Amino acid sequence: MRYIQILTIALLLILFNYCKHEPILPEPTNDPEISVNCDPDTVYFVNDILPLLNSNCATSGCHDAQTAKDGVILTDYASIIHTRDVKAGDPQDSEIYEVITETGDDRMPPEPNAGLSSAQKELIRKWISQGAKNNACEDDCNLTNVGFAADIMPIINTNCTACHSGSTPNGNVRLTNYTEISTLAQSGYLLDVLTASNGAPQMPTSGRISDCNIDKIRVWTEAGALDN
Numbered sequence: 001m002r003y004i005q006i007l008t009i010a011l012l013l014i015l016f017n018y019c020k021h022e023p024i025l026p027e028p029t030n031d032p033e034i035s036v037n038c039d040p041d042t043v044y045f046v047n048d049i050l051p052l053l054n055s056n057c058a059t060s061g062c063h064d065a066q067t068a069k070d071g072v073i074l075t076d077y078a079s080i081i082h083t084r085d086v087k088a089g090d091p092q093d094s095e096i097y098e099v100i101t102e103t104g105d106d107r108m109p110p111e112p113n114a115g116l117s118s119a120q121k122e123l124i125r126k127w128i129s130q131g132a133k134n135n136a137c138e139d140d141c142n143l144t145n146v147g148f149a150a151d152i153m154p155i156i157n158t159n160c161t162a163c164h165s166g167s168t169p170n171g172n173v174r175l176t177n178y179t180e181i182s183t184l185a186q187s188g189y190l191l192d193v194l195t196a197s198n199g200a201p202q203m204p205t206s207g208r209i210s211d212c213n214i215d216k217i218r219v220w221t222e223a224g225a226l227d228n
């Protein structure tokens with residue numbers, strides 16, 4: 001009898017210790033928690049991390065959903081958390097942070113691609129240490145004087161160009177310069193894919209960009225999609 005009691009307590013202790021070391025992962029949902037103002041000390045997944053991963057890692061032939069190299073998909077929050085390579089609060093124990101800070105053959109993105117800049121690595125480190133949340137922020141949206149070079153090109157570069165450039169762009173759609181972007185805008189299809197309207201697929205595939213950025217593209221398109 002006593003033997004069984006001791007054994008039970010021992011088992012419970014082992015179990016308890018084991019559970020204690022399991023990191024508490026954030027609930028992997030693709031709906032971000034949106035703050036109305038951007039705190040300069042917070043790294044936001046949607047604003048800062050996702051565009052960086054989409055252009056450097058979730059590219060065709062690497063960690064997009066189709067290729068899923070080594071089983072790793074980095075196109076959206078839920079997939080990123082499902083890799084179990086992000087330990088919320090602990091960048092040093094997070095495989096994703098380890099591989100981007102590695103030197104030599106183990107580094108990601110691998111040669112001959114350039115590695116991430118130190119500013120980009122720091123963003124990822126800080127995001128993980130702040131809890132690897134699915135967060136976003138929106139500053140007051142300024143819709144006056146929306147221009148192609150200052151407003152539209154950066155939005156497209158950040159959210160689309162990684163998958164829509166090179167010799168084999170996704171969906172056979174290239175979005176790398178004014179002509180390509182304005183042609184899509186003037187057809188009305190750019191706004192359709194941004195809002196998944198009129199039967200168009202959602203672009204980017206990972207989910208809607210911010211309302212402010214969609215509004216900027218709408219204002220610019222309605223004014224004639226000029227090269228301004």
Ligand code: HEC
Pocket residue numbers: 054058064075156159160161162163164170171173175184189190193194200201203204205206209
């Ligand atoms: C992570 C990769 C990825 C990103 C980022 C991305 N796309 Fe796509 N896009 C795709 C893929 C894959 C397809 C082809 C599959 C499809 O049509 O659903 C596609 C297809 C398209 C098409 C053609 C759709 C059709 O009906 O044939 C358009 C237009 C488009 N994308 C625009 C955009 C725009 C604009 C952005 C940025 C706001 C964007 N994409 C961001 C992967 C991406």
